[in-house]
Structures are given as C-alpha cells and as structure tokens.
Ligand SMILES: Nc1ncnc2c1ncn2[C@@H]1O[C@H](COP(=O)(O)OP(=O)(O)OP(=O)(O)O)[C@@H](O)[C@H]1O
C-alpha cells in the first residue's frame with residue numbers, strides 16, 4: 001500500500017510526460033506500419049483499392065520476378081558505392097576541420113549545405129549536368145562534343161554523394177574531435193611508420209563515427225526516390241521509385257506496401273547489425 | 288624513454304617538438320601531408336558549394352536558357368513575387384512548419400523528460416521506436432501515413448488530405464528528433480538539481496518550470512530549430528500526405544523541376560538558400576552570445 | 579542506551595523530543611540490499627553522524643529520510659509524523675547535497691530565495707532572510723554573484739544557507755565537506771558546529787571520515803553493509819567498540835582472539851590475561867580483545883602490573899609527536915603508539931629496533947568484543 005502511494009505519484013508523472021508522445025507514436029508510426037503490413041498481405045481491388053483475399057502473393061511476386069530483384073540489387077549497389085564515395089570525400093574533410101584553427105567557421109560551412117533545401121541541392125545538379133548546362137558549356141568551349149550527362153546513373157551517383165556528404169561528415173567530425181592523438185606518438189615510439197601508425201592508432205578511434213556516418217548515408221541513399229526520379233529521368237528505377245509508382249501511377253497499394261515492408265526489413269537489418277556492434281551509445285550518435 | 292606527449296590536434300604536428308629524441312621525427316612528412324589534406328579539403332568544399340553558387344549566379348542572369356552570362360537582371364525575382372501561388376505555397380509551408388514544430392517540441396520535450404527520469408515497462412521498446420523513426424527512409428513513413436489517412440477516411444469520412452494531414456505527418460517524424468536532442472541534454476543534467484528543488488519545497492510542476500526547463504532550454508531550442516528545418520525541407524512525407532490545395536514550396540519546386548529548369552526556380556532557390564544561411568548565422572551568433 | 583548517552587566532548591543540552599525515528603528501514607536495489615533494517619532515534623537538536631565505508635548505504639538512508647527514495651519496508655517518523663508516501667517537497671527537512679547542487683541559472687540570492695518563494699513568502703521578508711542568511715555564512719554582499727563565480731567553500735556555504743533559511747526541523751548533510759581541501763574542511767567543520775549549536779537544528783551528517791564524525795558529532799551511528807553496527811556517543815563508539823568492524827573502522831585497533839577460562843580470565847596466544855570487573859564471560863566463550871595502540875604500555879624492565887608479556891620491537895615509525903612501534907610476540911603483531919616526550923622514566927622510555935620490551939595491556943583498557951567473525955568461519 002505504501003509503495004502504491006509513493007509509486008503512484010511517479011506513475012502519474014510518467015504518464016503525463018511519456019503519454020502524449022507514446023500515444024502519438026502509436027497512432028502515427030506504429031499503427032500505420034501495421035496497416036502497411038496488413039495492406040502488403042492484401043490484393044489490388046477495383047479502382048486501385050485494397051481488397052481480400054489475404055496472402056503472400058505480393059511478396060512472391062517480388063521475389064520471383066528478376067526485374068524486382070534487379071531493382072533492389074541496383075538500389076543497394078548505388079547506395080553502397082555512393083556511400084563509399086562519400087567516405088572518400090568526407091573522411092579527410094573531417095580531419096581537416098578538426099585540426100583547423102577556424103573549425104567553427106568550417107563546421108558552419110558543412111552545416112549550410114546540410115540545411116539547404118534538399119530539392120534545391122538536387123535541382124542544382126540538373127542545372128550543371130543538363131545538355132545546356134555548365135559542364136557542357138565548358139566542354140564545348142574547347143570544341144568537344146557535348147556529353148550526355150543528364151539524365152544518367154552517373155548523375156544519380158553524383159547527386160547522392162553531394163546530398164549525403166554533410167550527413168556523413170558531421171557524425172564523423174564528432175568522432176575525430178575526440179581522438180586521443182597521444183596514441184599516434186605512442187605508435188611512432190614503438191617504431192611504426194606514419195601510415196601504419198595512423199592505421200593502427202588513429203583509424204580505430206574513428207570507427208564508431210564511421211559506422212554512424214555510413215548508416216546515415218547508406219540508408220537514405222537506398223531508400224531515395226527523388227534523386228533517381230529527377231536525375232535518372234526514368235532510366236534509373238530504384239526501390240523508392242518502385243514504391244512511389246505503386247502508390248501513384250500503378251495504383252497497386254498492396255504491392256507497394258509489400259515493397260515498403262521489404263525496404264524497411266532491409267533497413268532494420270542494417271540497424272540491428274549496427275546496434276550489435278555499436279550498442280546503445282552508437283544509437284544516440286545517429287542523431 | 289620519455290612518455291609520449293599528448294597532442295592536441297593535427298595542426299600541432301608541424302610544430303618542432305623537442306620531445307622527439309627517441310621517436311623518429313616525421314615532421315617533414317607531416318607537413319606535406321597537412322598541405323595535401325588542406326588542398327583536398329578545399330576541393331571538397333568547392334564541390335559542396337559549386338551547385339549553390341551556380342544557382343545563385345544564374346538567378347541574376349538575363350538569359351532564360353543555358354548558362355552563358357548575358358547580363359545582370361532582377362527580372363526573375365520580380366516574376367517570382369508576381370506569382371501569387373508561390374506566396375500561397377510559402378504561406379502553407381510556414382504554417383505547416385510552425386504548427387508542427389510547436390506541437391512536436393512540446394510532446395518531444397515531455398517524452399524526453401519521461402524517458403530519462405522514469406522507469407516503466409516498454410521503455411526500451413519506445414526508445415527503439417524513436418531510433419527507427421529517425422532512420423527508416425521517409426518514403427516508408429510517407430506511404431504508411433497515406434494508408435492510415437485513407438483507411439480512416441474510408442471509415443469515418445475524415446480527414447481529407449490537406450494541410451492538417453501534412454502537419455500530422457510532420458509532427459510524427461519531428462517528435463523523434465526533438466526527443467533525442469532534448470534527451471541528450473537532459474542526460475547531462477545533474478539529477479541532484481531537481482532533487483534540490485523538490486527538497487526546497489517546489490512541487491513537480493514548479494521543479495520542471497523553474498529548474499528543469501531553464502536548464503535544458505538550449506536542447507529544447509536546438510530540437511525545435513531542427514524540427515522546424517526538417518519540416519521546411521521535407522518533400523517525401525509531404526508528397527504522400529498532401530491533397531489538392533495544400534501545396535508547399537518543396538512540392539512546388541518538385542513539380543516545376545519535373546517540367547524543366549527555369550530561372551524563376553533559380554530565384555526561389557537563391558532566396559531559400561539565403562534564408563537558410565541567415566538563420567544559421569543568426570543562430571550561431573545567438574549561441575555564442577549566450578556562452 | 580541509558581546513562582552513557584551524550585557523553586560527547588561538549589556539554590550540551592539536548593531536547594527530550596525525538597526528531598527523527600527510523601523503524602526497520604529497508605531498501606533494495608534489484609538484488610542488492612542498500613539499507614537492511616535500520617532502526618534508530620535522533621533527538622531534537624542533536625548533531626548525529628552516519629559513519630561508514632563507501633557503499634554501506636549512508637546516502638540511501640539519507641535519501642529515504644529526504645523522500646527521494648521510497649523504503650521497501652519500515653517507517654520514517656519526523657517530528658512524530660509518518661513520512662512514508664509524503665513527497666520531498668512536503669517534508670520538514672532540507673538537504674545539503676554533496677556536490678552542492680546549486681542552481682546554475684540563478685544568482686546566490688536566487689538560490690537562497692528559492693525555498694522561500696515556494697512557500698510564497700512576501701518579497702520584503704525574503705530580502706530580509708537572504709541578508710540574514712548571507713550574514714550567517716559570512717558572505718554578505720554576495721547576493722548577485724553567479725554560482726560559478728564562487729569558490730568551492732563559498733558554494734558549500736551558499737548550499738548551507740539555501741537549506742537553512744527554510745528553518746527545517748532536520749538538516750540532512752551528505753558528505754558536505756568531502757569535495758573541499760583539508761584546510762578548508764577543517765575551517766568549515768568548526769563553522770558548521772557553531773552554526774548548529776546556535777540554530778539548534780537537528781543535523782544528520784553523513785561522512786566516511788571517522789575523524790570528522792568524532793570531532794563534530796554528539797552521537798555516531800556506524801554503518802556497515804546496510805546495517806547499523808553501533809550507535810553511541812562519540813567517545814563511547816571510540817572507547818567501547820562493540821563489533822570487530824567498529825574497532826577496525828574507527829581509529830586503529832589491535833584485535834586479539836581469546837577464549838575465556840574464567841569469568842574474568844582469558845587465554846590468548848600471548849598468554850593469560852585478566853579482564854576488568856565489568857566483563858563477565860561464560861567458560862570457553864570465544865571473544866576478541868580490542869585495545870587501541872595508544873593504550874598499550876611499554877617497559878624496559880619487568881613492571882609489577884597484570885597482563886605483561888615480552889615482545890620484540892619489529893619496526894619504529896617516527897611521526898614527530900609520536901613513536902609508533904610494531905611489536906612482535908610469537909607470530910602476533912601489535913601496534914603501539916607512545917607520545918614522544920623525551921623522558922626516560924618507566925613507561926615512557928624510547929626503544930630501539932630489535933629490543934626486547936615488556937608489553938602491558940591494562941585490563942581496564944581491554945575491550946571485549948563478541949567474536950562474530952569466529953562464528954562465521
Ligand atoms: N539508484 C541505485 N540503483 C542501484 N543501486 C544503488 C543505487 N543507489 C545506491 N545503490 C547501491 O546501494 C549501495 C549503497 O549505496 P549508497 O550510495 O547509499 O552508499 P554510501 O554509503 O553513500 O557510499 P559512498 O560513501 O560511496 O557515498 C551501494 O552498493 C550502491 O551500489
């Protein structure tokens with residue numbers, strides 16, 4: 001009885017604070033996801049609505065048709081390589097910023113593109129890559145024939161790297177800031193040459209940030225439909241485009257839901273692997 | 288052997304070190320590496336800013352097509368402002384961002400307090416739900432909300448896809464961000480401060496008002512700013528939860544871009560980039576003044 | 579707990595009323611029991627210390643009195659009223675936190691005024707009380723300082739003032755001095771004692787520093803593993819430890835296992851010893867004899883005293899005011915402190931390494947402790 005008196009006060013406070021948020025997430029995140037799962041088991045009815053019977057039809061369709069498997073393969077492929085490119089560009093940048101005397105300014109210079117509207121950043125690449133664009137103006141000025149850069153897979157890669165670079169640099173920078181540089185000296189002291197010393201003493205310290213940055217780049221890159229839609233010009237169909245088509249032109253919500261479930265499963269798998277290697281603190285680093 | 292001395296940062300590498308008697312000196316190599324790194328970094332910065340600069344420049348270019356400079360003009364801006372629909376879309380965008388940010392900041396802050404201060408069942412489940420919300424691709428969130436709204440509407444005839452549904456959608460992803468940002472701040476807060484307030488006779492509400500909230504306010508403000516900019520920026524969730532008459536600026540830009548490049552869009556983009564920079568710089572100055 | 583109470587170093591008048599009464603208080607954290615059935619009474623106006631090693635449950639006990647933790651079982655009575663279920667903001671106690679817990683977003687005055695504002699005291703009165711409190715802690719004129727502009731000692735004082743302006747029935751202090759350096763600590767000890775005497779507020783003072791507890795308190799409760807091992811006036815706890823733990827934890831003690839051969843005679847590895855009148859043992863009872871190093875007497879020539887035996891000086895530590903001898907008798911090791919008085923009379927001589935000496939354990943200084951450890955073994 002006494003427990004319930006002291007405990008009920010805490011319980012009441014817990015309800016007041018957690019209640020609204022938990023309720024909202026239940027209503028607008030959890031239930032819609034369950035709905036999506038149910039929809040993925042239904043079929044396309046008349047006029048594009050959902051209808052019975054229940055079944056795994058949509059999943060079977062996805063996994064038995066090589067076209068769809070190719071789409072998912074291409075999504076992962078493009079996501080992976082653009083993430084790798086992002087790392088190549090972003091990894092040294094994080095070190096440069098962390099070592100600079102004006103790191104606040106440089107950091108702001110990464111944050112500005114980060115906060116610039118996503119569509120504008122994608123749009124800018126059209127302006128640069130299109131037939132009458134900047135690159136071709138440059139090429140033709142030398143008397144060369146104009147290149148067919150847009151729409152293309154190359155453009156999708158470029159815009160992906162561009163879009164997600166700040167997402168990668170910011171968490172990595174946080175890790176670089178915390179590096180214990182004395183380990184480098186220790187490695188020198190033990191006779192390691194510079195490259196080896198960096199690899200053994202410094203690189204491991206950046207691995208958590210690298211993982212977080214990788215995930216923050218890879219997941220949206222796999223799930224995107226805007227970049228491929230605008231810069232691939234219908235030539236590049238990723239899993240995101242497939243989903244979007246099912247909910248717009250194709251009007252097959254059931255199949256679209258199934259593809260979404262598959263995408264989500266893919267992401268949660270990645271997240272699960274990440275949580276296993278990085279633990280709870282790693283999850284916080286993602287934000 | 289002398290103990291290895293702690294090094295502050297990369298920049299210190301090139302400084303001549305008197306403590307290097309026993310360690311091989313790579314000062315020369317480090318200097319070259321540093322130079323290379325700096326060149327590389329500035330190339331990456333150029334890559335980051337090239338598209339933005341191009342757009343800004345072209346928005347003042349007389350020529351409608353192509354990228355060759357034919358003279359300075361403000362024509363595209365005046366055409367943009369003459370377009371009443373654009374102003375309407377801007378209004379929609381701001382309404383959505385303001386309302387959703389307000390609601391999500393309140394709910395998210397409370398949720399963060401509850402998560403940090405109390406133990407309850409399903410707590411871990413809730414935390415993982417937050418992480419998932421942040422990480423899952425926005426298209427999944429967009430279509431799941433579309434399904435929800437469509438199903439509810441077919442049951443009770445409400446809600447129509449409109450600004451309301453967009454706002455509901457935005458709040459749903461903003462909550463997770465606000466919660467996680469505020470939570471990070473709260474975890475730095477010494478729980479003894481809240482206990483001191485209780486001890487001095489402040490009830491739970493006054494403790495929250497007079498001690499907790501003022502001390503986590505930087506986190507709350509950061510969370511709100513993040514939520515606001517996420518709302519302004521969002522295209523995908525908005526795309527799936529909007530109906531006719533509820534177009535926002537990102538939706539407008541998307542449809543305009545689908546039709547092709549146009550200098551009005553350059554002008555609009557330039558204004559939005561300018562606003563972004565202005566807000567960020569003001570924000571930085573604000574934080575610096577507050578220490 | 580009768581006549582020997584309040585034999586403290588100060589003559590003090592204490593109220594007859596019980597300020598705080600704990601009955602079988604227990605608190606578990608998961609598997610671990612932090613506080614295990616603590617019962618005690620603290621009188622009005624008493625300076626009461628909770629003393630014990632790290633992790634013994636002092637803070638947990640204090641937090642239950644303050645209301646930050648709910649006990650799993652047992653009762654807490656403050657001023658006769660049952661406090662279980664009463665939230666901290668309705669308890670007539672205030673706390674001085676270990677790391678001060680001053681509100682960083684308020685000035686010194688803001689901190690001190692906080693509790694008064696919560697009571698909706700009128701503004702002018704609050705101003706008066708702030709001035710009074712700052713006078714009390716010797717920091718007049720510090721109203722508008724920010725708390726991060728204060729030294730550690732000043733912060734501690736402000737924390738004290740912030741609690742005291744509310745005129746609590748009981749003030750709880752959780753190792754309030756442990757974050758300060760030695761000199762400041764000693765200064766603040768005296769200040770705290772004077773303050774407590776002047777205001778007549780009951781203090782419950784948590785510390786793991788035995789010297790602090792001995793110097794400041796009227797009574798001490800020695801805690802170990804969530805339980806109270808002994809409660810008593812400072813001298814009593816020091817002179818008459820009742821458990822091996824108390825004997826070891828407070829000051830240094832020589833502990834000698836012994837078996838009773840007569841009601842007032844024991845057999846030990848050092849020989850047969852007689853005990854004081856008060857002790858009466860049953861035959862064959864296993865006990866521990868405890869004697870403080872400074873109570874052992876050393877002689878060069880055989881003295882005509884009971885409980886004398888021979889030992890060898892194994893080591894000498896010179897600390898200035900004292901000579902500390904390590905004595906070896908058989909394989910038993912004893913510590914003995916003698917004042918460094920530069921006189922060579924019997925009982926005050928100085929000895930050299932490896933010298934054979936006569937050791938005397940005066941019967942009235944031998945404390946008989948129940949050998950709880952032997953039972954367990
Ligand atoms: N919130 C908690 N959750 C779990 N265990 C706890 C908690 N608080 C205390 N404990 C455990 O209870 C025991 C007593 O802790 P307590 O803080 O009361 O010790 P203490 O005597 O104050 O020690 P110290 O001198 O180090 O402050 C310890 O073993 C501690 O680990």
Ligand SMILES: [Mg+2]
Pocket residue numbers: 636637638
């Ligand atoms: Mg403690």
